[in-house]
Amino acid sequence: MKIPEINWTPPPKDPGKPADVRRILRLFRPYRGRLAFVLLLVAASSLVSIASPFLLRAILDTAIPQGRVGLLSVLVLGMIATAVVTSVFGVLQTLISTTVGQRVMHDLRTAVYARLQRMSLAFFTRTRTGEVQSRIANDIGGMQATVTTTATSIVSNLTSVVASIVAMVALDWRLTIASLLLLPVFVWISRRVGQERRRITTQQQRQMAAMSAIVSESLSVSGILLGRTMGRADSLTSAFEGESERLVDLEVRSNMAGRWRMSTISIVMAAMPALIYWAAGLALHVRGAAISIGTLVAFVSLQQGLFRPTVSLLQTGVQVQTSIALFQRIFEYLDLPVDITERPEPVRLEKVRGDVAFEGVDFSYDPASDEPTLTGIDLTVPAGGSLAVVGATGSGKSTLSYLVPRLYDVTGGRVSIDGVDVRDLAFDTLSSAVGVVSQETYLFHASVAENLRFAKPDATDAELVEAARAAQIHDHIAGLPDGYDTVVGERGYRFSGGEKQRLAIARTILRDPPVLILDEATSALDTRTELAVQDAIDALAAGRTTVTIAHRLSTVRDADEIVVLDSGRIAERGTHDELLALGGRYAALVRRDARMTDATAADSDDGEALATADATA
Known part of the structure; x- marks a missing residue:
């Protein structure tokens, strides 16, 4: 267009x-x-x-x-x-x-x-x-x-x-x-x-913008859920009433001016x-x-x-x-300045192998700040290899992953794919080379098929089914009254978290990117659902260069290399066994995960015992 x-x-x-x-x-x-x-x-x-x-x-x-x-x-x-x-x-x-x-x-x-x-x-x-x-x-x-x-x-x-x-x-x-x-x-x-x-x-237009913001935030599915569960429906109505009252005053003043x-x-x-x-x-x-x-x-x-x-x-x-x-x-x-721009003569790669490298990467959300988010990151992921990035909240894990698809540009160093700086790549080459599956899956208020075809508009029905099977969501879709024509609802609220994640995985499979970014794709799921989604992710990651941002470490044990970030710097790196033997930050994170898993298992056992007792009674 x-x-x-x-x-x-x-x-x-x-x-x-x-x-x-x-x-x-x-x-x-x-x-x-x-x-x-x-x-x-x-x-x-x-x-x-x-x-x-x-x-x-x-x-x-x-x-x-x-x-x-x-x-x-x-x-x-x-x-x-x-x-x-x-x-x-x-x-x-x-x-x-x-x-x-x-x-x-x-x-x-x-x-x-x-x-x-x-x-x-x-x-x-x-x-x-x-x-x-x-x-x-x-x-x-x-x-x-x-x-x-x-x-x-x-x-x-x-x-x-x-x-x-x-x-x-x-x-x-x-x-x-x-x-x-x-x-x-x-x-x-x-x-x-x-x-x-x-x-x-x-003043009128600013007031109308404020009202639009209230409507879009409080009348979304998430906004309604939050308002109802917090008992804030009346206060939200009062807030909207106040904004509307101010708009009435401005409208009258404008017409009478x-x-x-x-x-x-x-x-x-x-x-x-x-x-x-x-x-x-x-x-x-x-x-x-x-x-x-x-x-x-x-x-x-x-x-x-x-x-x-x-x-x-x-x-x-x-x-x-x-x-x-x-x-x-x-x-x-x-007149807003565009931060992410394409070169006048960008590089277009006919075939992307998938070699990813971070070379002396620095990044700061505010370049004038004295506290950079990432400092001196040097990493190499060969084509078909896997890298896992772990660390405490706020250590810069997700930020690191955002630099590969160029959602942000580095403030120092460079990120490259097949030896080419991502800033030199054409937008279409970069978007086809890198696929992202994040924790927050976004689905349009449209049918399942339309959501999947967002990744590949010309995909055939057979390709949709093949991708859904690979993501282990086809049987669920086929069981719906309207099948692939089922409308997913606002932000996909007709589907569970695990189902939405598998739909997102199927969408990425359709795009078939050689480089895959998994940004805590299973961290919001329960253990049982996580296992099902992880199987779909394993199918997706096969043969691709994969960078996994993980909060739970159970999903990254088999990565070729694991990197531990601390305050934007690489604190440790190695395989799972090497880092455990080191006994440092990674080992502490593994012990934390083990305690959380044991607690979850205990809760599950207690729930099953209660259910059995109720059934016996």
């Missing part, structure tokens, strides 16, 4: 409104041909509509008083034709301008989504999901009126204003001057209103025809200078034709200033 090019250049150091407007206008550049045609239609429509007052004057001053029926018929047909042409032009310009506006919104949505897909994992660990969703949905949705109608509205109204003023001068220049005296005041008022609404709109001032403009403009009649009558009484009825009616008609687009222009100015706040929020995301 081609991603639309959306001005990735960061804004100037001191961005102001003019720079924002220029950047907004650049969004319409790909559609300038269609916009030019729309503007031509708008200008033609505005000019045609100006003819009606002159036709009306001829009817009132000539055709009716002189009883010229033929002329009257022609003039009336002219007024009808003017209305028809104006309406046709209006429908065409609405169709094209709306299409262009929707395409611009589509480009923005796609560009923001594509930008976020390029962000490192660190961005999402510090950003609320609801905030991201609000930028794409609420902010872009809120600018719909601006991008669909603003350009045509400005040109249409501006053309009407200019044409009306020229026609009014042609009818009576004195009345024209009287009609235009207050326009500068109206423009100043509208600018003040626009600035006020712009400030409020920024400058309302009285704009109403004053409307009142003055509505009173202008009466003032024109009064001025004409006064001129006749004082100077005896008569203005024909036709001229007076035509002038008032033009005056109304002037005031309507003038008010619309002022409102459009307010709307544009309001929308700038939305565009700024979108541009903030488009």
Whole structure:
């Protein structure tokens, strides 16, 4: 899919409104041909509509008083034709301008989504999901009126204003001057209103983002479970009610901002025809200078034709200033620096053997920090070999595994696959070379088959079954009422933890990566389920280069090499037997696991004994 090019250049150091407007206008550049045609239609429509007052004057001053029926018929047909042409032009310009506006919104949505897909994992660990969703949905949705109608509205109204003023001068220049005296005041008022609404709109969008975050977090399956089990449903409702109440206040303030001032403009403009009649009558009484009825009616008609687009222009100015706040929020995301980038000419490997090496690797989540997460890591895993990484919580195990698929980039040294720095590899090569099975399995709210095909969209049904059999989950899927068409539910909550893990393993088997990262894939499972999942993992790991991050050591005893991390450094390394003989940290971890296993077994025996006693009773 081609991603639309959306001005990735960061804004100037001191961005102001003019720079924002220029950047907004650049969004319409790909559609300038269609916009030019729309503007031509708008200008033609505005000019045609100006003819009606002159036709009306001829009817009132000539055709009716002189009883010229033929002329009257022609003039009336002219007024009808003017209305028809104006309406046709209006429908065409609405169709094209709306299409262009929707395409611009589509480009923005796609560009923001594509930008976020390029962000490192660190961005999402510090950003609320609801905030991201609000930028794409609420902010872009809120600018719909601006991008669909603003350009045509400005040109249409501006053309009407200019044409009306020229026609009014042609009818009576004195009345024209009287009609235009207050326009500068109206423009100043509208600018003040626009600035006020712009400030409020920024607050509105932040509030909507906060509400979206609450909804996405508290109304997910996990959020509902946590809220119910903690007895916090009422407090969560109260919190949401408070956020909603604040949004109500902002909405009211936004709608009422400058309302009285704009109403004053409307009142003055509505009173202008009466003032024109009064001025004409006064001129006749004082100077005896008569203005024909036709001229007076035509002038008032033009005056109304002037005031309507003038008010619309002022409102459009307010709307544009309001929308700038939305565009700024979108541009903030488009200007986010991308940490993980692809080289201009990346390396593409035809066949990946699977040699993985960590060479003097340093890593810190905050490069300015004095406490790096990993320091001086030197490891080599030959193709088809297995490495196990163990250590206490916070020792850097998972971080180490994230460097291979480039979820983060090293801050020192390098990580390589087949001798090529992963930073030099093409994204598609790297993603096809490295598969990850993590502790937290993510499944989409879709069917089993669709979740599996996420790894390989063109996979056949036979391939799905083969992968599921290898992951030891086929029999369970086949036993479901809808089989592979069964919808897994939000985050896969219709399946147990072990079943979800085996689905994830089947998904990775379909992708068939030569390098496999197992990030504590069984640590959240009970012992019995762990054994079943471990069999599936063994099938998956066969013949692949495997890096296993383990909390329970029972799964890594047979690894070619075991590394013990301590505070981001390699404290011990060797095989299982070598490390046990060393009697250091690894041996202590093994003893801890043995105590935990014995305790679990004792609990299981007690449970079986109770069940037997209950059955006997």
